[in-house]
Amino acid sequence: TWGLQQMQIGRFVTKAFFKCAVSPKLQFGIRRFASPDTIKFKFAIEGTKKVKEVKAYEGDSVFHVASQNGIPLEGACEGNGACGTCHVVLDPLLYKKMDTAKDDEEDLLQVAFGRVGSSRLGCQVKVTKDFEGTTIIIPVSYTHL
Numbered sequence: 001t002w003g004l005q006q007m008q009i010g011r012f013v014t015k016a017f018f019k020c021a022v023s024p025k026l027q028f029g030i031r032r033f034a035s036p037d038t039i040k041f042k043f044a045i046e047g048t049k050k051v052k053e054v055k056a057y058e059g060d061s062v063f064h065v066a067s068q069n070g071i072p073l074e075g076a077c078e079g080n081g082a083c084g085t086c087h088v089v090l091d092p093l094l095y096k097k098m099d100t101a102k103d104d105e106e107d108l109l110q111v112a113f114g115r116v117g118s119s120r121l122g123c124q125v126k127v128t129k130d131f132e133g134t135t136i137i138i139p140v141s142y143t144h145l
Contacts (some may be wrong), residue, residue, distance in 0.1 A: 039127055041137040043071045046089075046114075051135070056127045062136060063122035073138055079123040080101060084108035086122035087115070089137040093119070097130045114139040 038055040041067060046049075056065040063086045066073040074085035081104060090098070095118035101109065105124045109115055122136075 011026070017114070027124045031035075039129060039131050041127075041131045041133065042070075043073075043138060044135050045072070045138050046140045048140070058127055058129060060127045061123050062086075062120075062125045062127065065127060066122060066138075071138070073122055075123065077123075081105065081108075081121060081123050084112055084121060085140055087112040087119060088122045088125070089114075089116055090120055091134040091137065092118045092137070094118075094130055094134050098125065112139075113141045 054069045063079045076085045077083040
């Protein structure tokens with residue numbers, strides 16, 4: 001079926017016609033948002049007073065949310081889970097609600113500077129409704145200030 005859907009492309013929101021098909025979240029390479037509800041949470045850089053509240057959609061990766069909002073989170077592999085430079089520290093209560101890290105992510109986290117029990121790679125963590133109101137810490141050694 002054909003439908004009219006509002007889509008966000010970068011900072012711009014546009015309306016476009018497209019054929020609803022394969023994926024509910026991805027249509028012709030542009031992510032379309034299934035829900036207008038945003039999830040608000042914060043990023044804080046360890047050892048500084050820099051805190052920024054952001055809005056995200058369920059299913060977005062933490063790395064891409066940071067990149068889209070000007071948060072200085074490293075990402076040498078551009079969010080492909082191959083480098084470990086997007087190391088973040090989640091709120092311990094949020095961490096307990098998340099799926100466990102896969103072996104590849106664990107291998108990269110083992111060499112991460114400043115790793116703690118609730119450390120994850122930002123590119124491997126997807127935003128859920130549980131993120132609402134939480135703060136994600138970016139270790140200062142993983143920023144590009």
